[in-house]
Amino acid sequence: MHIFEQENKFQVIVEKGENLVEKLTEVANEYKIKGGQITGLGAIKNVELGYYHLDSKNYHRMNFGEKDFELISLNGNISLKDGNPFIHVHASMGDEKFEVFGGHLFEAEVAVTAEVFITPLGVMPERQHDTQIGLDLICQIKP
Numbered sequence: 569m570h571i572f573e574q575e576n577k578f579q580v581i582v583e584k585g586e587n588l589v590e591k592l593t594e595v596a597n598e599y600k601i602k603g604g605q606i607t608g609l610g611a612i613k614n615v616e617l618g619y620y621h622l623d624s625k626n627y628h629r630m631n632f633g634e635k636d637f638e639l640i641s642l643n644g645n646i647s648l649k650d651g652n653p654f655i656h657v658h659a660s661m662g663d664e665k666f667e668v669f670g671g672h673l674f675e676a677e678v679a680v681t682a683e684v685f686i687t688p689l690g691v692m693p694e695r696q697h698d699t700q701i702g703l704d705l706i707c708q709i710k711p
């Protein structure tokens with residue numbers, strides 16, 4: 569992973585073989601980013617996506633195996649959960665037939681490269697468990 573910091577923005581290059589979500593969590597911890605925006609693209613494999621079923625309060629998880637996908641769009645945020653930076657990212661990804669899959673991103677290994685921008689915010693969104701929804705939602709934003 570390479571990190572380039574400029575004017576409080578981070579260009580993060582996650583390299584082939586690295587765990588994408590783990591590396592982004594590392595950056596958030598290292599630079600104490602308590603709130604931020606994430607955008608990115610690249611190529612990924614060993615992807616696990618989720619679709620949330622509100623009625624059963626469970627994620628349907630799908631593992632896409634060893635196959636490489638274009639990471640068309642990585643989109644997400646950094647907030648605080650139990651006092652620690654928490655990465656929430658969604659991904660859309662495409663295959664060789666130009667078909668697109670997408671969802672909540674649980675796991676992904678970088679297949680070629682991942683070029684990610686992190687823009688820290690001047691505020692701290694905080695997550696708390698919402699029993700009605702069954703997820704840790706952003707419930708307040710502290711200055």
Ligand code: ZN
Binds near residue numbers: 656657658672673
């Ligand atoms: Zn999600």
